Amino acid sequence: MSDRRLMLLLKISIGIGLCLLLLGIYLHNYSDYMASLGVTGILISATCFAFGMVFSLPTKMYLTFLLMKREAEQRAKKSKKPQD
Template sequence: MSEDKLITLLKTSIAIGICLLLLGIYLHNFSDYMESLGVTGIIISALCIALGLIFSLPTKMYLTFILVKRESESSKE
């Protein structure tokens, strides 16, 4: 996989993670339906937040590593 495709994939993963985080926060704080579900609603909103963190945090670190590596290679030339 080329570096440009990998960066695009990582940026997409970050966007999905942020959307899942926002969805989880919305479901937890503002959705009356999740409140009516009780513990199941809490689990669903917590799952959205957990998946959002899984998608967003490690990819940010890897994307930063790739961009720093690219910058150092371009400055050497």
């Protein structure tokens, strides 16, 4: 898998994670239906929030490491070029 495709996949994963986080927050704080479900409603909103965290945070860290690695490689290539 190329780096571009991997970064696109990671960015999509971050987007899904953020949407799930927002959905979990909405369901927990503003949805009257979830309040009427009681404990089940709390579990549903907490599950959305938890999966949002799973999708969002590790991919951000991996994407940051990937971008730092690419930048270091580009700097190394520039420093190895003979200067005129």
